[in-house]
Amino acid sequence: MAISLTELETLLLESFPHAKVTVTDLAGDGNHYAAEVIDESFRGKNRVQQQRAVYAALKGKMDGAHGELHALALTTKAPD
Amino acid sequence: MTDAKTQISETVKAHDVVLFMKGTKTMPQCGFSSRVAGVLNFMGIEYADVNVLADDGVRQGIKEYSDWPTIPQLYVKGEFVGGCDIITEMTLSGELDTLFEENGVTYDKDAANKIREANA
Numbered sequence: 584m585a586i587s588l589t590e591l592e593t594l595l596l597e598s599f600p601h602a603k604v605t606v607t608d609l610a611g612d613g614n615h616y617a618a619e620v621i622d623e624s625f626r627g628k629n630r631v632q633q634q635r636a637v638y639a640a641l642k643g644k645m646d647g648a649h650g651e652l653h654a655l656a657l658t659t660k661a662p663d
Numbered sequence: 664m665t666d667a668k669t670q671i672s673e674t675v676k677a678h679d680v681v682l683f684m685k686g687t688k689t690m691p692q693c694g695f696s697s698r699v700a701g702v703l704n705f706m707g708i709e710y711a712d713v714n715v716l717a718d719d720g721v722r723q724g725i726k727e728y729s730d731w732p733t734i735p736q737l738y739v740k741g742e743f744v745g746g747c748d749i750i751t752e753m754t755l756s757g758e759l760d761t762l763f764e765e766n767g768v769t770y771d772k773d774a775a776n777k778i779r780e781a782n783a
Contacts, residue, residue: 630745631731631743631745631749634746634748634749635730635731638731638732638733654695656747657748658752
């Protein structure tokens with residue numbers, strides 16, 4: 584199973600409509616991505632809280648053996 | 664609480680530093696687990712490794728326990744610290760050193776500096 588880069592971006596932007604979202608396909612297999620999400624809502628939250636919010640936006644697509652995404656390298660921060 | 668969650672709760676309370684990972688600290692079976700175990704090994708941290716591949720209950724249970732969907736997961740003094748990306752960032756920024764210091768965990772400062780020099 585895999586997920587397209589556009590689909591991933593769309594999912595993230597649905598939950599973070601004002602964020603700067605950058606998604607990179609790391610392996611070209613639709614399974615290993617890097618995503619950077621810069622959003623005002625992250626201000627004052629620690630990294631665990633920020634990344635939990637991103638995982639929640641992905642609605643179970645990361646869920647282990649049944650997930651469509653094996654690997655997502657995440658970078659999250661509030662805008663400078 | 665399920666048996667797996669009780670077991671997880673007891674494990675993270677019994678050891679100052681615990682890494683839930685795929686494989687073991689001497690034989691990791693996933694690149695992300697390998698990276699975090701590698702950092703801890705290099706920094707000379709004494710930690711308990713839990714191989715989630717050996718127990719499906721723990722593999723699912725740990726995700727619910729921390730509300731975090733991925734493995735590896737690092738715990739210090741019973742608190743979830745983060746997964747591979749967070750631990751990597753914290754290693755490079757020196758925040759991991761601070762966390763260990765604050766929690767009285769012995770680590771090799773020179774080794775930590777070497778990691779930072781190599782990734783500068």
